[in-house]
Amino acid sequence: MNYKEKLIVALDYDNLESAKKTIDELKDEVEIFKVGLELFLNSYGKAVDYIHSLEKKVFLDLKFHDIPNTTFAASKFAIEKDVFMFNIHASVGSETMKKVAELTKNKSQLAIAVTVLTSLTDSNLNEMFSTTKTTKEIVSQLADLAYKSGLNGIVCSPLEAKSVKEKYGKNFKTICPGVRPKWAAKNDQKRVMTPYEAIKNNCDYIVVGRPITKSDNPKEAAKLVLDEIKQAII
Template identity: 45%
Template sequence: MAIGKEKLIVAIDTDDYEKAVRLIDSLEESVEIYKVGLENYIASKGKTVDYLKEKKKKIFLDLKFHDIPNTMKSAVKAAVRDGVWMITIHVSDMESMRQCAQVAKEEASRLNIEKPLIVGVTVLTSISNEDLHDIGCLGNTEEIAIKRAKLAKAACLDGVVCSAREVGKIVDACGEDFMTVCPGIRPNKSDIGDQKRVVTPSEAVKNGAKVIVVGRPITQAQNPVLAAEQIVEEIDSVFM
């Protein structure tokens, strides 16, 4: 498998289940990993996850759990039973994160399945320094993302979701084995939409992203298959 194919996650961000199915079918030969977020998961009542499992695709369940420790732990336990590859929680208090990491390990062991990766969301790529200051956070996006990544590692999470702009410093702080998931990826000349801290696919990988998440530049392209294949080729060019 091409390196680029192993590093590309396509975001299925639609509230239309049939549209999601058509997209997955069209990308079947080009994409191996798909992100199912809140919009699609709620609208489809989880059916997209089931469909991806039928297709034997890797599933990134991006529901960003953020609640009291017991609720987060129970949600992660349920997600493990769903057989997904990776799960997001928000970087929050240490106890919640530790319990999520521990219950994922225990439930996977009980079911004799591979444990999904548990990654913590640091700072959303739609948030700017000004946005952080508005809600009372001291420091800029990079400083806060690095601090939260260190907390996630200390709580035994497998990695974090972060902007590719700060991913290099997070790798330096947390190590090469720490999973770094980078959304907010936009190929050259793409519309950035509601994202504020965007990076191209090749730049993200060069900076240290283990995987990148791409949504609208592929899903809303006139030719989604071509758009996905061009991104895979761009990633592959980094390793040539």
């Protein structure tokens, strides 16, 4: 894998024109862009088409979470849009994950599972579920379900990536938000690493948004992140 393909730039915009401006500025450096709910809805899905028109890859980050038939139909839509990667919540359960995994069998697209959002902490999970389990334990449990269901990998924080790879092998992908260069603010991310640290900790893909897209010079910021990735894999 080319080191540039380890970076996914998150396009967190509420309109297509702003996203296009950033895509055009970064297209010589960045191979994969993430389209989440905000941009997908506000652009009526056209952001995906625009990225594809430039022969770049799309991570469709819509986090499908519903009953089996609905999640299956949504996943089928993502595959028909020819996105490189899309995700569902692991908390939909193994029945749904198995159905989605069958959809991507023998296809180039990656279907991955969201475990625990990187904005959540142990205390948040205790508040929601009255559990004494740690974030790491819950991520591990959901990752195990995703792996056994046949999905291609999980979304997790960079802190959990190493243990996931050690347990499930190199073909089970780790897609990691919560990556912040030292020169960038953490914002609402709690469990973070730098790009260099994340790649060293076995993250297959790192997702970086605001440190690049909100920078005064997005192209230069992307280059700095890519330099860290390159140094980590040498």
